[in-house]
Amino acid sequence: MELDFGWLADPLYQQWLLRGVGTTLLLSALGIVLMLIIGILGAACLHFKLPVLELVVTIIVELLRNTPPLVQLFFLYFLLSEIGLSLTDPATGRSIPLFTGFTCVVLSLGLYNGAIAVEIIRSGLLAVPRETIEGARSLGYTRLQIFRYVELPMGLRLTIPAMTNNVVSLIKTSSQAVLVAVADLMYYATQIMLENFRNLEVMVLIWVIYILIATFAVLVIGRIAAATRIPGYGV
Amino acid sequence: MIKLFRTLIAAVSLITMGTSLTGAAHADQLDRVKERGKLIVGIKNDYKPFGFLDSKGEIIGFEVDLAKAVAKEILGSETAIELVPVVASNRIEFLNQGRIDVIFATLGRNPDRAKVIDFTNDYYMMGGVVVLAAKDTTIKAWEDLKGRKVCGIQGNMYNRPLAEKWGAETVLFPGTSEMFKAFQDSRCEAIAFDQAILTQKANEDGWKGKYAVVLPAYEFVPIAGGLRKGEPAFQAAVNKAITAAEAAGVLTGAEKTFGMGESDFVTKQAAAAKAKTN
Numbered sequence: 001m002e003l004d005f006g007w008l009a010d011p012l013y014q015q016w017l018l019r020g021v022g023t024t025l026l027l028s029a030l031g032i033v034l035m036l037i038i039g040i041l042g043a044a045c046l047h048f049k050l051p052v053l054e055l056v057v058t059i060i061v062e063l064l065r066n067t068p069p070l071v072q073l074f075f076l077y078f079l080l081s082e083i084g085l086s087l088t089d090p091a092t093g094r095s096i097p098l099f100t101g102f103t104c105v106v107l108s109l110g111l112y113n114g115a116i117a118v119e120i121i122r123s124g125l126l127a128v129p130r131e132t133i134e135g136a137r138s139l140g141y142t143r144l145q146i147f148r149y150v151e152l153p154m155g156l157r158l159t160i161p162a163m164t165n166n167v168v169s170l171i172k173t174s175s176q177a178v179l180v181a182v183a184d185l186m187y188y189a190t191q192i193m194l195e196n197f198r199n200l201e202v203m204v205l206i207w208v209i210y211i212l213i214a215t216f217a218v219l220v221i222g223r224i225a226a227a228t229r230i231p232g233y234g235v
Numbered sequence: 236m237i238k239l240f241r242t243l244i245a246a247v248s249l250i251t252m253g254t255s256l257t258g259a260a261h262a263d264q265l266d267r268v269k270e271r272g273k274l275i276v277g278i279k280n281d282y283k284p285f286g287f288l289d290s291k292g293e294i295i296g297f298e299v300d301l302a303k304a305v306a307k308e309i310l311g312s313e314t315a316i317e318l319v320p321v322v323a324s325n326r327i328e329f330l331n332q333g334r335i336d337v338i339f340a341t342l343g344r345n346p347d348r349a350k351v352i353d354f355t356n357d358y359y360m361m362g363g364v365v366v367l368a369a370k371d372t373t374i375k376a377w378e379d380l381k382g383r384k385v386c387g388i389q390g391n392m393y394n395r396p397l398a399e400k401w402g403a404e405t406v407l408f409p410g411t412s413e414m415f416k417a418f419q420d421s422r423c424e425a426i427a428f429d430q431a432i433l434t435q436k437a438n439e440d441g442w443k444g445k446y447a448v449v450l451p452a453y454e455f456v457p458i459a460g461g462l463r464k465g466e467p468a469f470q471a472a473v474n475k476a477i478t479a480a481e482a483a484g485v486l487t488g489a490e491k492t493f494g495m496g497e498s499d500f501v502t503k504q505a506a507a508a509k510a511k512t513n
Contacts, residue, residue, distance in 0.1 A: 077417075078413075078416055078417075078420065081420045081421075082420070086421075089421075094421050095421060096420075096421045096422070097420050097421065097422060101406070101422070178389075178409070179408075179409060179413070180408075180413075181386075181406040181407050181408050181413075181417070187389070187407075190324055190389050190390070191389065191390075191394070191407075193324070193328075194323070194324055194389070194390045195347070195395075197327060197328075197347075197348075197350075197351045199328050
């Protein structure tokens with residue numbers, strides 16, 4: 001058996017693959033932004049021990065982190081519209097679900113990996129040396145200023161290795177989009193396999209593409225880590 | 236980087252070697268099935284009336300009856316069978332990997348597929364793609380699909396003409412249950428799928444009166460079993476078994492049991508098979 005990549009010359013397949021890669025990148029990028037926002041806000045709630053919010057965040061994190069991301073995606077896609085989250089389509093007058101498939105995938109990625117990010121960032125904040133915080137306090141910084149100018153910048157640097165794993169996991173999880181009919185890389189790959197039956201070749205190709213995307217993300221994070229390195233601090 | 240590349244190549248060649256080894260072990264397929272004493276059939280379990288789960292969780296349907304009749308003819312017993320649920324997107328791969336002996340899963344015969352698998356004789360004639368929508372829909376002709384969201388299943392041959400010829404925005408799911416749910420949630424305006432399943436669905440409780448098949452099939456697709464290439468003895472045995480099943484009225488009976496109506500094709504095939512065996 002030999003590998004035949006001749007189908008790659010078909011302009012339609014090239015277009016599909018490019019479109020698929022574009023969707024996957026966009027899903028991942030939006031998911032990462034949402035993940036970071038959720039992670040920082042959630043970690044702040046826990047860090048400041050905000051009344052009520054601390055409990056709410058803890059419960060949500062446990063719920064999201066301990067259920068499969070696919071179940072969460074199906075919940076968002078198939079169940080939310082059932083419990084009334086829908087709007088009226090001005091063109092047809094029908095009630096349509098509030099979230100499109102694309103939005104559901106971004107939300108599910110942001111929520112699931114965001115829940116993990118909350119814990120990662122919390123651990124980063126805890127790792128900031130007490131002496132540094134005490135030093136800031138003695139300089140007259142308020143609690144919020146300490147968080148904004150000392151704990152968060154240092155804490156986030158400390159989370160980079162764990163956060164890299166989280167980002168790579170998010171990129172890979174984005175391939176679930178195919179299950180709710182969002183045309184990402186996996187979706188077009190499935191369609192190509194059905195037409196040319198070169199399953200192995202298509203799988204090898206998208207395997208390589210996912211490796212490239214993940215490697216690119218890791219390199220970017222590496223650059224960010226290098227640029228924000230604190231000399232003499234060991235991170 | 237070079238090292239990484241080398242590792243990749245090694246991994247790929249390992250995988251390909253594995254597949255070529257399974258392909259090389261070439262005993263006759265018919266002998267292998269007989270030796271095993273069991274026919275392994277790829278079947279659908281979400282495709283009423285061809286293959287679906289009954290209230291007890293068992294797979295039943297038109298193609299299940301056919302598969303059992305084939306097992307009985309080849310191995311002498313209806314129970315000498317293993318049903319492996321497949322979907323459109325994985326059935327040919329399952330067959331060519333050797334996980335199943337034969338596909339009876341609403342497999343349409345077409346020249347592209349004939350390049351990678353062999354077909355048995357046709358046993359059903361399926362109305363091609365039809366469109367189901369709400370009764371008060373404005374979709375009156377295929378041209379009306381332009382720019383509209385249409386739900387369907389990943390892996391159907393007509394998905395491409397739907398998008399390219401008719402300009403529909405296809406929303407394709409892996410399975411029928413997701414597709415029907417998404418349609419009921421108004422994630423798409425219509426469903427474009429096989430005639431048999433949509434006709435059946437339009438008459439189901441909860442669907443009847445609300446939805447209807449608004450665009451009829453414009454072509455018919457012959458349905459046949461799928462076999463690995465280059466197994467003439469097995470192919471002849473399965474074909475003989477299908478003819479025997481047709482002559483014994485298994486398929487006409489199954490059409491009645493599963494509420495599919497009487498189709499000309501199956502009735503004619505049964506008569507022809509009877510004439511041949513007598």
